[in-house]
Amino acid sequence: MHIGIPKEIKTHEYRVGLTPASAHDLVVNGHKVFVETKAGEGIDFSDDDYRAAGVEVLKSADEVFEKAEMIVKVKEPQPEERARLKPHHTLFTYFHLAPDAEQTHDLIESGATCIAYETVTDKTGGLPLLAPMSAVAGRMSIQAGASALEKSNGGRAVLMGGVPGVEPAKVVIIGGGVVGENAAEMAVGMGAEVVILDRSLDVLRRLSNRFDNRIKTVYSTFQALAEHVISADLVVGAVLLPGAAAPKLITRELVASMKKGAVIVDVAIDQGGCAETAVATTHADPTYIVDGVVHYCVANMPGAVARTSTMALNNATLPYTLALANKGIRQALSDDRHLLNGLNVCKGHITCRDVSDALELPYTAAEEIIQAL
CATH class of the missing domain: 3.40.50.720 (NAD(P)-binding Rossmann-like Domain)
Structure with a gap:
C-alpha cells in the first residue's frame, strides 16, 4: 500500500x-x-x-x-x-x-x-486511540489553568497550591474519565483542593481509591455541579460522549455566577465544548474572557507538547x-x-x-x- x-x-x-x-x-x-x-x-x-x-x-x-x-x-x-x-x-x-x-x-x-x-474502541469499552491524547490534555489542562489564574493573564491571582497559612486553589473537574483522572493527578501534585464530579458511582469509587481520599468525589447533579462551579477557582471540562457533541453542562448563567478571574479549561472543545460560552481557540491566542471568567478552549491542546x-x-x-x-x-x-x-x-x-x-x-x-x- x-x-x-x-x-x-x-x-x-x-x-x-x-x-x-x-x-x-x-x-x-x-x-x-x-x-x-x-x-x-x-x-x-x-x-x-x-x-x-x-x-x-x-x-x-x-x-x-x-x-x-x-x-x-x-x-x-x-x-x-x-x-x-x-x-x-x-x-x-x-x-x-x-x-x-x-x-x-x-x-x-x-x-x-x-x-x-x-x-x-477496544474490548473493555475504552477508546485506545483517544486515551493517550486525553491523558496529555488532562495533564495540560492544569498547567494551562494555573497559568491563566495568574493576574497578568486575567486570572484571580491565585497560586494553585497556596502557601502555609493561605488556602490553595479549588479545582473542579467535571468528568472522571481519562482526562479527568490525569487532570486530578496534576492538580493534586500541585497541592490544589480537588473535586471531581461524575455520574458513575464506579468511577467515583475508583478515583477515591486511586487518590487515597486526597480528592473529593461528588455525584453530578445539576445542583451539585452549580454549587462547585460557582465556588471554583479553576473548572476543567472533561466530559466525553464518544463521537457525540459534548453536553452543555456549564450554562451562561452559571458562568456569570462564577468568581471574577476564575478559569474554565474546556477540554471537551473538540466535541463542541461543555460550556455554553466555549468557543474554540488556538495556541496563538488561547484565552478570552466572558463575564470576568477566563476561558481556555484550545482545540488541539496536546499540540503544545507535540x-x-x-x-x-x-x-x-x-x-x-x-x-x-x-x-x-x-x-x-x-x-x-x-x-x-x-x-x-x-x-x-x-x-x-x-x-x-x-x-x-x-x-x-x-x-x-x-x-x-
Whole structure:
C-alpha cells in the first residue's frame, strides 16, 4: 500500500501522523511511505531521519495526496486538505465530526473512507486511540489553568497550591474519565483542593481509591455541579460522549455566577465544548474572557507538547495502521469490530450513528458500506 504523511497545517500544530520509527515498520512490511518535506521538523524529526527509515520525502502536500492511498494524520483535515481528497483515499486521523457540519459535508462529497481515531474502541469499552491524547490534555489542562489564574493573564491571582497559612486553589473537574483522572493527578501534585464530579458511582469509587481520599468525589447533579462551579477557582471540562457533541453542562448563567478571574479549561472543545460560552481557540491566542471568567478552549491542546504527544499517539495507532495496510482496508475493518467503530464517513455515507444524530443527516451501517470498498 502507498501511505502518505502530510505536514499538519492547523495553527501551531507540530505533531506528525507517523514518526520515522513507525514509518520504518510500514516499510519493513513492504509498503511505500511518502512524507511531505519538513513534516516532522517542529519536533526534531528531519527529512533525513525519514529517508534513513526508507521513506520518500516529497516537496508538497499535493504530491503526498496524489501518490497515497492511505493518509495518516493527527488533526482533522483542513479545508484545503479536504479539497485534495478523492474516493480512493482512506484517511486515518482525528475528525471530531459531531459539532462540525462543514467538515462532515466536505468528507461526504469527497467519497473518501474516513476512519476516526476518537471512535475506535477496544474490548473493555475504552477508546485506545483517544486515551493517550486525553491523558496529555488532562495533564495540560492544569498547567494551562494555573497559568491563566495568574493576574497578568486575567486570572484571580491565585497560586494553585497556596502557601502555609493561605488556602490553595479549588479545582473542579467535571468528568472522571481519562482526562479527568490525569487532570486530578496534576492538580493534586500541585497541592490544589480537588473535586471531581461524575455520574458513575464506579468511577467515583475508583478515583477515591486511586487518590487515597486526597480528592473529593461528588455525584453530578445539576445542583451539585452549580454549587462547585460557582465556588471554583479553576473548572476543567472533561466530559466525553464518544463521537457525540459534548453536553452543555456549564450554562451562561452559571458562568456569570462564577468568581471574577476564575478559569474554565474546556477540554471537551473538540466535541463542541461543555460550556455554553466555549468557543474554540488556538495556541496563538488561547484565552478570552466572558463575564470576568477566563476561558481556555484550545482545540488541539496536546499540540503544545507535540513531541511527547506524537510518540504517545504513534504507540497507540501503529498496530491499527499496520493492520489497515497489511490486510487492506475492507479486510481490516471486517476482521476487527473495534476498528470498524472508527469508520465515520465512507463513500459518501455517514457510518457513525452519533455523528448522524448530532448533524441530523442520514445514517448507513458500517457493515453495509464496507462491502463497496
